[in-house]
Amino acid sequence: MDLSNRTVLVVGGTSGIGRELARRFAAAGSTVAVGGRSPQALAALAEEGFGTFAVDVTDDASVTSARDAVLARYPELDTVVTMSGVMLLEDLRDPAHFEAALTTIDTNLVGTVRVVDAFTPHLVRRGAGTFVTVTSGIAFLPFPPMPSYAASKAAVHAYSEALRVQLDGTGVGVVELVPPAVATAGQEKVNPHALPLDDFTTEVMHLLSQDPTPDEILVERVLVHRWAERDGTYDDLVAQRSQALAMLPGRQG
Numbered sequence: 001m002d003l004s005n006r007t008v009l010v011v012g013g014t015s016g017i018g019r020e021l022a023r024r025f026a027a028a029g030s031t032v033a034v035g036g037r038s039p040q041a042l043a044a045l046a047e048e049g050f051g052t053f054a055v056d057v058t059d060d061a062s063v064t065s066a067r068d069a070v071l072a073r074y075p076e077l078d079t080v081v082t083m084s085g086v087m088l089l090e091d092l093r094d095p096a097h098f099e100a101a102l103t104t105i106d107t108n109l110v111g112t113v114r115v116v117d118a119f120t121p122h123l124v125r126r127g128a129g130t131f132v133t134v135t136s137g138i139a140f141l142p143f144p145p146m147p148s149y150a151a152s153k154a155a156v157h158a159y160s161e162a163l164r165v166q167l168d169g170t171g172v173g174v175v176e177l178v179p180p181a182v183a184t185a186g187q188e189k190v191n192p193h194a195l196p197l198d199d200f201t202t203e204v205m206h207l208l209s210q211d212p213t214p215d216e217i218l219v220e221r222v223l224v225h226r227w228a229e230r231d232g233t234y235d236d237l238v239a240q241r242s243q244a245l246a247m248l249p250g251r252q253g
């Protein structure tokens with residue numbers, strides 16, 4: 001993918017990985033718009049020169065009206081990144097986890113479907129473009145304190161695979177970005193092994209720039225998760241990661 005001449009929308013671009021990816025695409029020469037809920041973050045990004053759009057991916061009407069506004073301003077839009085996501089801890093022994101499960105599935109999975117549905121007719125009409133969906137190493141190797149998160153990302157992986165096949169022949173490609181732990185969204189405080197955002201994004205941009213772009217963007221650090229089952233390391237790694245259950249508030253003390 002030539003990163004210097006795209007017209008990109010990053011939904012979930014108001015912080016973390018999405019914001020850094022937006023900045024990298026812009027630095028490479030592409031035209032970039034970002035979406036998200038935070039008015040403060042959107043205002044700051046508008047100051048930086050990005051097109052900004054308020055959108056809540058859990059709300060059908062919000063996604064549709066953001067789509068209309070984006071396409072009115074960027075009729076040449078060719079790349080849509082579905083970055084919006086929440087990462088919530090859940091203790092499945094406490095029924096109160098259910099709200100977190102609903103929010104996670106509605107944002108990460110159904111939110112992705114809403115955004116993809118909103119832009120599919122436009123990209124197919126153009127006959128060229130790319131969806132970049134966002135999963136996680138956790139889609140392939142569970143992290144037991146975040147069960148609905150793992151389920152949502154495994155589902156987005158499966159959905160991305162089907163979407164790619166269904167769009168075959170339309171000129172619209174589907175690229176799945178599979179981050180490992182990256183030092184954003186508070187992870188930098190709890191996970192000393194999280195990959196620095198700068199290093200991660202540099203590797204991602206390099207992989208995206210390959211021709212043809214790989215179906216999955218796998219930085220070096222995520223390979224251990226992505227291929228655990230194939231490599232026979234899955235059971236040991238899940239057992240190792242289960243120790244993190246101690247971080248759940250109800251399991252301490």
Ligand SMILES: NC(=O)c1ccc[n+]([C@@H]2O[C@H](COP(=O)([O-])OP(=O)(O)OC[C@H]3O[C@@H](n4cnc5c(N)ncnc54)[C@H](OP(=O)(O)O)[C@@H]3O)[C@@H](O)[C@H]2O)c1
Binds near residue numbers: 011058136137182187
């Ligand atoms: N950091 C990691 O270790 C890691 C690892 C694997 C995968 N990922 C995935 O990478 C993506 C970005 O994560 P991050 O680490 O950069 O976290 P982040 O800084 O919290 O970014 C999350 C983004 O999602 C947006 N968002 C959340 N709920 C939304 C909603 N209802 N509607 C619209 N936008 C919404 C947020 O914007 P607003 O709050 O402005 O709406 C923000 O821009 C997520 O999908 C995450 O699951 C992250």
